[in-house]
Structure formats: structure tokens, C-alpha cells
Amino acid sequence: MATLREPIKIFIVQSLACFETPQQVVESVKQEFNIEILRQQVALYDPTKATGKNLSKKLKDLFTRTRKEFQTNIHDIPLANKAVRLTELQKMYNGLTGNRVMKTKLIKQIKDEMQGYEIQLLDAQLKQLEIDKIKNGDGEGADDPTPVKVTIQVVDASKENAEHQSDPECTSG
Template sequence: MARLKKAEKIFIVRSLAQFMPISDVVRDIKEKFNVDVSPQQVEYYDPTKAASADLAQEFIDLFNEARKEYIEQPLHNIEGANDIVQLKILSDLLVSKKGNVVMAIKLIDQMQKIVKGHYEKKIEITGKDGGPLQTTTIQATQEQVNEAVRKAQEEY
């Protein structure tokens, strides 16, 4: 088991607070700090796990604060939530998947949906002055219903 410095411990705690999988934290610690840690060692720094029963209060507080910040951050701070970033990623994928016609068509379709605002259109149906829709129940014969349907189809 590797002996971790405080900076490495803080990195682990903050990563776990941001819902990063343990395997990704293990990989990132190796890449950023050149330290080999086991998944069990990383799990120790997650106060939501039983393995962290004797974790220092300092790290528990850091975890809770980091998780709160992460959850409350504005949506525009998340890279993938930005249309330009999404289009750039899709564009890069399109270039790499040019030989795969089916995948290219799907990527182009996805890009068009983003560009045309397909995901932003919201329709809200309300009654008069924003109130609830009014419903009326009437008694009608089958003949009257058929006539109303016929008229509606002609108008459409």
C-alpha cells in the first residue's frame, strides 16, 4: 500500500465527491502523481463507504463540501452541456468514423438536432391567462360524434 501525501489524499477525496468511479481515480492518481494505489485504498477516502469508518473528520468535511459544490454548480460549467463542445466532439467523431456510413449519418443527425435547437423546444399548453385547461362534458349521439369527426378531418 502506497503512502500518500496530503495533496494526493485531497485529490482522491475531491474526485470521489464528484462521483468519479474508483477505477478512474486509481488511474488518475497514477497519471498525475505517479503513485500506485489499490482500489481498496481509494475506497477508504469515500465517507459513503463502510471502509472509511475511521476516516479523519477533515476529509469527511472536504468530501461533503466538494460534493455540495459539485451538485450545485451551474449547468453551463459542465463541458458536455455546452452546444459548442458537443458539436466539436461530434465533429471529431464524424471525422474518425467517415468510413462507417451508418455511424456518420447518426452523428450528422445528432449535430443537426443540436444546431436546430431540437432539445430546447418546450411547449406548454395552458388555458386562458395561463390557467388550467377547461374541460366540458357533453352528451352526444353516435351520429353527432361521427359528424364532428368528419368536419374536423375536412378542416385538417
């Protein structure tokens, strides 16, 4: 096995942390660094595998940070964005000529992609209106609330002559 320089080790660890397979990493290393390595050598840099148990603390920490960032930053993936997906579907649709079956499938896929979009938009607009009302003092609770006196009266219902008696102070407010 070839001895790898630090930048190649980092590249391998980060690739594995992003869920690339050892074979994909081998191909990427060949393309990026023009070095041929084996899948077994790549596996040494995956701390989640038994073969990677002797990986340095520095590279283990890099793996952990990279994986956490990769899993939490889905917004960095273009296809995670609905507008990007719809644009790609539109390009595919425009590129089709005469294939009605495929066009129909793409239209259905676009329709499915849009499912609930109008409701999401409406919800966002309503929330913004509520926020604006509160900010401008036009909404509910904009005025100072009037204090109300609340009295709780307990009546023993086990007695025959138990009745609720109104308190005149409680009727106002």
C-alpha cells in the same frame, strides 16, 4: 499500505467526491504522484462507504463540499453546453469520408440536439422585448393605472323574486 501525504489524500477525496471509481483513482494517483496504491486504500477515503467511516472531519467536509460543487456546477463540463456538443458532432461529421451510414446518424443526432432550439431562442427574444417595453414605458401597465371601484353585491337566490339590480356607480369605470 503506503502512508499517504496530505496532498495525495486530498486528491483521492476530491476524486471520489466527483464520482470516480476506486480503480480510476488508483490510476490517477499513479499518473499524478507516481505512487502505487490499492483500491482498498482508496475506499478508506470515501465517507459514503462503511470503510470510510473513520475519515477525519476535515476530509469528510472536503468530500461534502466537493461533491456538492461538482453536482451543482454542470456548466463547468464542456459537453453540458449545446454549442460544444454541436461543434464536436460537426468535427466528427467532417472527419468522415465515404461512410454514408455514419454521416446519416450524425445528421440525425445534430437534428435531435437542435430540437426545440428555435423555440427557446424565440422565447428568450420575446421575454427580452417585454422587459425592454417595461423599462422604456412602452408596454402594458406603463402608465399609471386608473383606480376602479369594485362593488360586490350578494343576492339571495333562494327567494323567488331575487333579481340582480344594477348599481349606477358600478357601470362606469
